[in-house]
Amino acid sequence: MPVEELSPSSPWHAGELQIQRHAGVLEQMDPVGRQVLRRFMLDQHREFYPMLPFIVIGTVDGEGTPWATIRSGRPGFLQAPDPLTLSIDAASDPDDPAEAGMNDGDPIGLVGVDLITRRRNRMNGTVVRSSSDRFSVAVGQSFGNCPRYIQHRQFSFVRDPATRQSSEVIVSDRLDAHQCGLIEAADTFFVASYVDLEGEGRQVDVSHRG
Template structure:
């Protein structure tokens, strides 16, 4: 059973949840090489979520996009990415040098996603990533959307230490966000979180909470948080291409008191914001209205 792919934090999270055996079974999906079918999938993609740490050790998640073909498997273990973050993005300068990265290629129109972790090096106009882990995830909680590109240039970034009224409203109605975390050694993972609009609770200008639903028992995100609380979140305004990036720390509440008030929650995650970066029209992509996943648990009804 290929449990050696997990580090101590992931195994601890699996034990807490009573899913150590299931996690071992799921580990069989993790490969080092890109399967042939995955090469075809990557060549069709128009967006990639990437997580990395900045020069201060803070974790961020960013969005890279381009026409089909901007992601290309150069060989079984190397991914070429013909894109960089928008000017002013917290990771733009960091990716100008070698860095551990976690990546998620997600195709909202088909609810397919593929995770890749490895080491990136800069090349002209993009990145080359030597892959160490490659695996697909199930379609749960992905809202179906159709993309179309626009040519609008990114606006000026706005940085702050707390959420603005617009950002609070955007997060309060979000049905999707992306989360980047890192383990004790600095290896990074990027993942997807989805639910019905309102599943992210904005508790204040600097604190968020969200439910953690049933997954694949790998516990890559929560396992990283067991050994390193640093995390980065990425929210998209799907109609304008604006991105809101948050960095801070996250803590998993494994008790049933908090989870019991949220339908479908196995546990909850509390996130404390230390910095915010908003980039208007950071993405060239605009998206259709969502068709919500049938797996999304209902939200609690107001009392």
Template sequence: MAADVYHQGERAAQRRAGLLDQGAFSSRAVRAEIPEVARGFLLQQPMLVLGAADDRERMWATLLTGRPGFLHAEDDRTLAIDARPAPGDPLHDRLTEPAPVGMLAVEPARHRRMRMNGRAVPTARGLRVDLDQVYSNCPKYIQKRQPRWEQATPSAPRRSRALTGDQQRWITGADTFFIATAGPDGHADASHRGGAPGFVHAPSPTVLRWPDYAGNAMFNTLGNLEVRPRAGLLFCDWRTGGVLQLTGTARTDWDPAHAAAVPGAERLVEFTVTDVVETAGASPLRWSDPVPSRFNPPAALDFPS
């Protein structure tokens, strides 16, 4: 089954981690159809994380929002999204044409998440995605939050090539971020990363580091990075609706001695920033203070250099 689901980068990452058998077991959850229970889940969600490459092949992750019902299955292989990235978003222009996308629907209040990958085409209301892969992920490292809706007008995006001091503090205080990557065939993927505040380090304005914790052994993200190092990160300000989007390259540090120095880490990831987009008030969603996941390891005071 794994040979049918995983590409060579994912299998290489599973071998390096010694988890080929567990990855094969996890692959049984991957399907091309939306299960009936998942249709109900999607109808309840007010947000979706979407990852894709822009016209320069840079990976970005963006946040789409709408009143519950803005995500709905047209049939068991097609997802309709009544939203599209706003003008100024790094993926706005790219998604006016067909494009491979990776998506993640997350419900922080109930520790639930669902991944979907496929090909998006623009519609009058937003996007229609013909799905290739649909599967649920484990609830680990999701911080519990309750949403509310607050009408907001996004500010003009601020662009730079490196992080400001305020942006570095935002990142190092975060307990959640999202990452977009793509496989050797260009198929995109979007994934969640969570931990105790401080689990992401920002040792310079262009470098981030974080631990990779135990998961479902599928290695979709790290497998993609084995063959295509480009990645996009999304940090959300859960109180104000601001979003911080980064693009650059990422590499996995497989040295067990380095991982041993960071609580809970099975390996480390280093990300090099090439472009930054910050948009204040990008999302109308506001969230309650988090209840931390019981799976969060303590944040490391320092990382191996």
């Protein structure tokens, strides 16, 4: 359901403003948003993304279901040729339900996490698809996040990330015991969400939960 925009001049969207008002922090959060939310990538963000071996992506499929997924590659598979564009050299994966929301013009959310330094930066924007092997994201918002709750890890590939492995797609309306155990043992989650804004279209986000 579209959410009515409460303050067109605010850096926050309507849903965020409602939460802030409910929490009694509306006035405090306005200057924070104006300071950290940008319509472009800072140089330090442009230098950050190409160092990563993976990026987490949030999309929404045709039925309105949000999906969080990962695209990986050797450092350098992400490039920021200018402050308004993040290029992702990763082939389409037809087995991934999130792929349904990565077509040209689709809204998308991304979070990059360096598991060694615990740095993370996020953005949302719009897919610019030139081929099935790569796509770009036109920046809508770009911002940094604190390292809180990020689990420190060493990262290495167990196979060539450029080699796609097909997997069986299992659709179910419930979790089995193995899946429940996997979730209960996890110390990190990535959550995709979205909001439909009156007159502004859809904004997709993906966030880290540790």
